[in-house]
Amino acid sequence: MAIIAPSVLAADFANLQRDSEMLNRSEADWFHIDVMDGVFVPNISFGMPVIKAIKKHAKKTMDVHLMIVQPERYIKEFKAVGADILTVHYEASTHLHRTLQAIKAEGMQAGVALNPHTNVNVLEDTIEDIDLVCMMSVNPGFGGQKFIERTYEKVRQLRKMIDDRGASTKIEIDGGVTTANAKQLIEAGADVLVAGSFVFNSEDPEATIAELKAI
Numbered sequence: 455m456a457i458i459a460p461s462v463l464a465a466d467f468a469n470l471q472r473d474s475e476m477l478n479r480s481e482a483d484w485f486h487i488d489v490m491d492g493v494f495v496p497n498i499s500f501g502m503p504v505i506k507a508i509k510k511h512a513k514k515t516m517d518v519h520l521m522i523v524q525p526e527r528y529i530k531e532f533k534a535v536g537a538d539i540l541t542v543h544y545e546a547s548t549h550l551h552r553t554l555q556a557i558k559a560e561g562m563q564a565g566v567a568l569n570p571h572t573n574v575n576v577l578e579d580t581i582e583d584i585d586l587v588c589m590m591s592v593n594p595g596f597g598g599q600k601f602i603e604r605t606y607e608k609v610r611q612l613r614k615m616i617d618d619r620g621a622s623t624k625i626e627i628d629g630g631v632t633t634a635n636a637k638q639l640i641e642a643g644a645d646v647l648v649a650g651s652f653v654f655n656s657e658d659p660e661a662t663i664a665e666l667k668a669i
């Protein structure tokens with residue numbers, strides 16, 4: 455059974471308490487929180503004050519996905535507003551190994567996100583230090599985009615690398631996840647499924663989360 459992490463980016467920002475309580479009631483495992491800076495990605499979402507507000511209501515793991523340049527600047531700040539898992543982009547981190555150590559030193563789990571164009575091989579030298587790989591199955595920056603089919607092969611390659619090395623790294627898939635591709639993703643080796651628009655744009659988000667969880 456996969457870990458289900460609905461993306462709050464697709465929630466109603468005017469009703470974050472209501473939507474957080476819905477996620478608490480639901481079978482969702484984590485809250486996936488997308489932070490965008492308008493530089494690393496061509497969109498700006500929200501930052502620490504909004505995460506702090508969500509955290510007041512959220513009763514589950516806070517999985518924070520940073521789509522920002524030089525993410526090492528804000529590690530302590532994201533810990534302070536409630537992040538449990540802090541994921542930085544490989545493409546945005548010049549000193550990735552140091553950044554991973556700094557995240558762990560704050561008592562958080564350390565994640566690395568890979569853009570669709572980035573080969574999984576770039577993680578060969580850090581995989582044992584990574585708690586979560588967030589594999590982007592769309593180009594980061596927006597919800598509601600079409601799933602990139604090449605992702606399945608990348609998940610298989612990464613699963614093999616993790617298993618061959620005896621690492622305990624989890625594989626998270628982020629972007630365009632629905633009940634139509636979830637089974638194939640889990641079969642390829644995914645552990646965590648992020649779903650934004652598929653959950654929040656559905657008629658009954660709680661039931662949609664249960665459907666994803668049952669796969």
Ligand SMILES: O=C(CO)[C@@H](O)[C@H](O)COP(=O)(O)O
Nearest residue numbers: 594595597598629630650651
């Ligand atoms: O990080 C991102 C987008 O950059 C994601 O977490 C999206 O929020 C997922 O949204 P859907 O593709 O599921 O609508």
Ligand SMILES: [Fe+2]
Nearest residue numbers: 488519628648
């Ligand atoms: Fe994300």
